[in-house]
Amino acid sequence: MGWNRLAIGIPLLLLAVVALAVFAFDPLAKFGDGLPPEEALVVERVSAGAQGIVAQIRGDGRDPVQIAQVQVDGAYWAFQQSPAGPLHRLAAAQITVPYPWVAGEAHHMRFVTSTGATFEYTIDVARTSPPASPNTLFSLALLGLFVGVVPVALGMMTLPVLRRMGNEGIVFALALTIGLLAFLMVDTILEGLELAAEAASAFQGDVAVWMAAALTFLGLTAISRRSNLPAGGVALATWLALGIGFHNFGEGLSIGVALSFGNAALGSLLIVGFTVHNLTEGVAIVAPVSRRKVSMAMLAGWAALAGLPAVAGAWIGAFTFVPHWGAVFFGIAAGAILQVMVEVGRTIWSNRDTESVKTPAGTAFAGFGTGVLVMYATAFLIQV
Numbered sequence: 001m002g003w004n005r006l007a008i009g010i011p012l013l014l015l016a017v018v019a020l021a022v023f024a025f026d027p028l029a030k031f032g033d034g035l036p037p038e039e040a041l042v043v044e045r046v047s048a049g050a051q052g053i054v055a056q057i058r059g060d061g062r063d064p065v066q067i068a069q070v071q072v073d074g075a076y077w078a079f080q081q082s083p084a085g086p087l088h089r090l091a092a093a094q095i096t097v098p099y100p101w102v103a104g105e106a107h108h109m110r111f112v113t114s115t116g117a118t119f120e121y122t123i124d125v126a127r128t129s130p131p132a133s134p135n136t137l138f139s140l141a142l143l144g145l146f147v148g149v150v151p152v153a154l155g156m157m158t159l160p161v162l163r164r165m166g167n168e169g170i171v172f173a174l175a176l177t178i179g180l181l182a183f184l185m186v187d188t189i190l191e192g193l194e195l196a197a198e199a200a201s202a203f204q205g206d207v208a209v210w211m212a213a214a215l216t217f218l219g220l221t222a223i224s225r226r227s228n229l230p231a232g233g234v235a236l237a238t239w240l241a242l243g244i245g246f247h248n249f250g251e252g253l254s255i256g257v258a259l260s261f262g263n264a265a266l267g268s269l270l271i272v273g274f275t276v277h278n279l280t281e282g283v284a285i286v287a288p289v290s291r292r293k294v295s296m297a298m299l300a301g302w303a304a305l306a307g308l309p310a311v312a313g314a315w316i317g318a319f320t321f322v323p324h325w326g327a328v329f330f331g332i333a334a335g336a337i338l339q340v341m342v343e344v345g346r347t348i349w350s351n352r353d354t355e356s357v358k359t360p361a362g363t364a365f366a367g368f369g370t371g372v373l374v375m376y377a378t379a380f381l382i383q384v
Helices: 002-026 136-155 159-163 167-198 205-226 233-260 268-289 296-307 310-318 321-352 358-383
Strands: 041-049 054-061 067-072 075-077 079-081 092-097 107-113 118-123
Touching: 041 118, 054 107, 092 136, 092 268, 107 159, 136 233, 136 268, 136 296, 136 310, 159 167, 159 268, 167 205, 167 233, 167 268, 167 321, 167 358, 233 268, 233 296, 233 310, 233 321, 268 296, 268 358, 296 310
Parallel strands: none
Antiparallel strands: 041 054, 054 092, 067 075, 067 107, 079 092, 107 118
């Protein structure tokens, strides 16, 4: 056993020595002599308030970036940088410009480095960002409850109807669940890739989305198989609530970010749209337990697991959101949703009617298609 550890340790030790030697001597340094510096800058977040315009920036190039000047609408303005100094790769800073911005108007910013390179950002519609006050947190929590917990709970009220369905009806409901989840998974992946494009390229956000999805799927699958969870029933309903909760956290992030940017479109119509769109999520959760007895505590727990993450997402999105972490989370959500789809598929397979295989197969296809179409149709109500 000792020799095996030594055999593993020696290559790792030598690898560390080689890496230190490369960093110490930098044999490729002379090949960069005479070349212009490789500067890159990403503007992750811009907000407007009493202080003026506040921008969160991050270095994204091989060489450090020193912000020398800041232009707003073609004029140079004094600014404060915290922390001060050059921005190394992936280092973040806050730039505050005491600019008298005008609500409802667009403002164009240009960051000028010490070498003369420029990086631009446009505020499409300037709005006051919500303060991190108890009233704001309460309002965001209330919004998260309306778009997360309420629609899920309303959808779960269809349980008595599901109990009256026969085998074919249950197959339809479970296949409908897979259709809903398929739409959510694609939507989640696209949201993650969109955020990855806004993040610093050094984070390799698009790769992070796919890797997070794959690792989450494999990890949850391993947990499911190791725990010997039966197909269907309470365990599947819990997995469904967990996967939907991941997605609703992402929806909360989107709402919080939109509000922090002053998007006034998030009004009563959008709340109704999210309610209708997420109503089917509650149906999906209770479909696996339509033939089992469940308590009110279980139903409340599933509603909280699936809906409350929207509240946390709204808080984080409004005040501390950054694109690369959002991209990673959307990848995790997609992997969790895919794993739940597999579990629901196992349930349909285990509950198939061996005496009439063709009928449940056609019913399953119809349920899947209906689920996708319902989610696609209701998605028109929540475009921000």
